Amino acid sequence: MFKHGILVGTFLLAVGVGSAHAFLSIFSGGYQYITAEELNKRIEAGDAMVLLDICPADEFAAGHIPGSIETNAYPTQTDEERNRLNKGLAALRAGNEDIIIVCPGGGGGARRTVDYYKAQGIDEKRMYILQNGLKKWPYKKVPKS
Incomplete structure (x- = not known):
């Protein structure tokens, strides 16, 4: 259960960082x-x-x-x-x-x-x-x- 939580947390962090980068690219007009x-x-x-x-x-x-x-x-x-x-x-x-x-x-x-x-x-x-x-x-x- 603990390993599963770490994997889910790592995935959410990666998605969050990727989303932030995508947001900044859109915000800056590319x-x-x-x-x-x-x-x-x-x-x-x-x-x-x-x-x-x-x-x-x-x-x-x-x-x-x-x-x-x-x-x-x-x-x-x-x-x-x-x-x-x-x-x-x-x-x-x-x-x-x-x-x-x-x-x-x-x-x-x-x-x-x-x-x-x-x-x-x-x-x-x-x-x-x-x-x-x-x-x-x-x-x-x-x-x-």
């Missing part, structure tokens, strides 16, 4: 997010990734995450703004590194960027949005030189 803490750990570990900054030019100049690629595509609503995302598109297609989308607030502009790259053939599993964006980034930023 987009993948990375926290500032997680990203900072990956940067400090030297993980290979592409940091793609879509912030406006003045915000990028004021301070950005070191190693970020400047596109100034925010808010990625017009054809002109989306065309700015084509910078390095061939390299993104050819690579297999994760792509971290950095925008001012981690919202609509970043989601539209993921949608655009997905339409261009980039695997959505490689793309992550910096949760809460650059405005909430508590770590080192560098000004544009």
